[in-house]
Amino acid sequence: MEGRGRGLQDGCPICLVGCTGRTPTGIRIGPVFTPPELRSRGYATALVAEFSRMLLDTGRRFCFLYTDMSNATSNAIYRRIGYRLHCRSAMIRFTCRTRWSRRARDSRASGGSIGGAARGRESPETAWRESKGSE
Numbered sequence: 027m028e029g030r031g032r033g034l035q036d037g038c039p040i041c042l043v044g045c046t047g048r049t050p051t052g053i054r055i056g057p058v059f060t061p062p063e064l065r066s067r068g069y070a071t072a073l074v075a076e077f078s079r080m081l082l083d084t085g086r087r088f089c090f091l092y093t094d095m096s097n098a099t100s101n102a103i104y105r106r107i108g109y110r111l112h113c114r115s116a117m118i119r120f121t122c123r124t125r126w127s128r129r130a131r132d133s134r135a136s137g138g139s140i141g142g143a144a145r146g147r148e149s150p151e152t153a154w155r156e157s158k159g160s161e
Contacts, residue, residue: 033069040061041058042057042060042073043057043070043077045077045081052087053081054090055077056092071107074104074107075108078108092115
């Protein structure tokens with residue numbers, strides 16, 4: 027995390043906000059965390075607002091953050107302190123097939139290549155498809 031701020035009460039942390047993902051003109055806020063037993067008291071709201079203001083005062087043109095669109099509470103808070111919806115994004119996760127993962131692990135353990143991929147004749151995906159049909 028590039029930067030962080032902590033909310034303290036009687037010397038004990040009550041919330042945390044960080045920043046990372048610098049761009050030439052902006053910076054991403056996150057993570058933001060308040061322990062469950064200390065939520066709904068405005069601690070993180072005040073800290074995010076002040077931290078954002080501080081980052082803008084250093085010359086950044088904007089701050090941005092990612093939020094769970096299904097979390098109405100955090101979205102309302104961010105709007106209230108000056109953030110606005112700019113765009114929606116999606117997380118796309120690619121996973122390996124179990125057979126490929128097992129073949130890759132076995133190949134690494136033996137020090138060999140997977141289906142000739144190291145010889146440049148075919149890609150690992152092609153090697154997997156061909157070996158699948160021969161088993």
